[in-house]
Amino acid sequence: MPSTTELPHPDRAALEIGAVLFALSDPERRELVRELREGPQDAANCIAIDPSLPKSTKSHLMKVLRESGVIRNEPNGRNRRLTLRDADLEARFPGLLDAVLGPR
C-alpha cells in the first residue's frame, strides 16, 4: 500500500482543464481554494473546511482538488500543509483563478 505520507500530484504539464473546472464547480472546494489564496495552510487550521464534517469527507474534498492539480498536499509534521498551485494554474490556464474566484 502506498505510503500515506507522500501523495501523487499531477505535474504542471498534465493539468487538465476539465478536471480543474470540475473540482472548482463545488462550493466547498471553492471555499477552500479561496482560503488558500491567502497563503498555505495546515489542514487542521483550515477554517474553510466545515469542522462538523467527518475527517474522511474532508480528506475526499482535498483529494479531488489535489488530483486535479489545484492544490498541493504535503506532509508537515504530524499534519498536512495545503498549498494552492496558483503558479501552475496561471501558467496553464491564465486568468482562470481570478475569473472563478473574483480578483483578489
Next chain:
Amino acid sequence: MPSTTELPHPDRAALEIGAVLFALSDPERRELVRELREGPQDAANCIAIDPSLPKSTKSHLMKVLRESGVIRNEPNGRNRRLTLRDADLEARFPGLLDAVLGPR
C-alpha cells in the same frame, strides 16, 4: 405540459459560477461552446455535436448548458438556434470564457 417551443433560461443575475463550471467541465460541452463562440448556430448544422449521438443525448447536452446559462436555445423555424451568452457570462464572470477556452 410545458410548450416545447420556449425553454426557460436563467437571467443574467441568476447565473451561478458552480453550475457554469460544472457545465464547462465536460469536453463535449466545451466543444459546443467553442463552436458557438464563432457565432450562433442552428443545432442541426452544429458540427461540434457528434452526429453519431442519439438526439436525446445531444438534447441533454444542450440542456445542461442552457440551464446553467451558458447558451441560449430558442426556436428557429423547425429547428433551434443556439447562442453563446457571452455578454452575460462576461458581465458576471469576467474573463472566465477566455480562461477556459483560451483567448480567441
Next chain:
DNA sequence: GGCATGGTTCGAGAATAGTTGAACCAATCG
C-alpha cells in the same frame, strides 16, 4: 390534411461522484 424533420421529455438502467464509519499509519508527546 398528411407526413417528414428537428428537438424535447420521460423513464429506466449504467456510470460516476459524494458521504461516512472503521481500520490504519506516521509523527509527536509523555
Next chain:
DNA sequence: CGATTGGTTCAACTATTCTCGAACCATGCC
C-alpha cells in the same frame, strides 16, 4: 514504549449525472 493527533484509505451506501430508446410536439412542405 504507549497514547494521542491529524490524516489517508477502504468499503458500502446514497445521490447525482449520463445515455438512449420511445413517445411526443411543433413547424414546414407536399
